[in-house]
Each structure stands twice: as structure tokens, then as C-alpha cells.
Amino acid sequence: MNRSFQHYKSFQTSKVKKQPAPVMFSRVAFFVSLLCTVTHVCAHGFVQEIDIDSPASKNSGYQPYIDPYLNPAPQRIVRKIPGNGPVTDLSLIDVQCNGYTDGGFTTAPAPIFATVAAGSQVHLNWTAWPDSHMGPMITYMARAPSDITKWSPGTSAVWFKVAESGKTSDGKWAATDLLTASNSIYSFSIPKNLKAGQYIIRHEIIALHAAYTYPGAQVYPSCIQVQVTGSGTALPTSFVSFPGAYTASTPGIVYDAYTNTSAYPIPGPAVWTGGN
8 A cells, every 4th residue: 555644634634624723733743643653654754854055955845744734835845745655656657756646646846946056965854764664765856947846747758867875785775774874864966067957856765675576666756846056067968757767677676675685786777977
């Protein structure tokens, strides 16, 4: 089941949305806590904060169990997600920026974007990630041809990889070993010579605890909107699409993380280095 909180959302929509804000917040917190305890659905995660070094800014991620019930809706730089659950069908548009096609949930452009200088570091703060959900952390970018607050890539090949972290030579996984060691913060750099413009940053964890068959790998994508500044002129010439970049036959998608002691083949294309 990809979206454990659908029954919770239905309940909140009918019972909580019309309540005054203090009551709403207390009830949201209570039911999230209750569901985490009883059903363990909080054993997934999402990017809850985005911190940028230059120019310095702290930006909340989309909060799927709070934001839908606020009026007015908060202004976020992250495209909305249905919850903290995974995408397992790699043929669906859900794998791009998160979604729940079976439940009628489609993501959409966020209303604002953050500014980041080319060459700056971006720090992505994940919610607590379960030890059992080992796997790689991968980051892509896509240049928007028009206003990013209105643009969706669809199935076009526009994505290029800028960072990846898989399994170290001594067997430590990006998630959860390295992520836990860095206090749930994953950092990467915007390529320093990347041409200025508006971009979507697509960041994901691919959890492999059930990836010994397909479907099994669990993809947790987040899409963050930024305006890159700088005098660089570099742009990649090779791109992938989502869906499309990963299939059942892509190395690293079907992988027994418990018995395979060899190097892990991180899915997708090579990291683009032309902007460095």
C-alpha cells in the first residue's frame, strides 16, 4: 500500500478542516501520533526543510499532514506530496515529484521558489528515517523553460543527475547509515558553472529493503523549486525522463541488499560533471 494515510486524510477533511486553528493543530498532532504508534506508518519520510548556504535561507518543505488543512495555504518551495509513503510503480508519473495516482492525488508546481548561487551547498533535512530502509540518495535537476511556478516537465527528458551516494566500500548506505550520522541532513552542491535560471531539484531516497523483486524498490522523491544565480554558462546535453529513467531492468532497482556484498550500482545516468 503506497499511501498509508489516505483514510486519515479523509477523516481530517470531514472532521477537522472546519475547526478553529488551535483545535486543528492539536487534533492533527494527536492523530499523527496515534497512527504512528498503532500502524507504524511513520516509518517512512520526506524532506522537511531545505537550508541554502548562499544566499542564506531556511525553507520549510511541504508538510503533507498539516499544510492541506491550513487556510490560507502556506507558501512552499517544494511541490506538494500526498504523504510520507513511497512510489513503487516506476511507470507512473508519481515517480517524478511524488504522487498517488491510484488515490487521485497529482502533484503540482509550488507557488514560490528559493534563490541559490551556483556553487552553493544545499542541505536537505529529512524526517527520521528507519534503519531498515537502506538505499541510495540521488539528486537531479531540470531547467524550467518558463515560469517554474507554472511548469511541469510531464514525461519530457529534462533531468540530469548532479549528485549521488550509494553504498561505501565498507558497507555503509547513504540511507540510513550516512544520513543518520549527519543528523538526517543530506548536502550537495549546485554545479558552480551551471547557467543561471529556474530549476527543479529532484531529490530521492530509493529504499531497497524489499527490492529483491519488482515491484519492491521504494522511491521517495521530493521536488524543490529554485532560481540559480551566477555567471556560469554550462548546461548538460544528455537528459532522462521520469518516468523512464528507471525500469525493472535498471541496475540497482532489483537488488537484494541483505545478501549482496558487492558494490551497489546506483540507478540512473552518470553524475553530470560539466558544470564543475
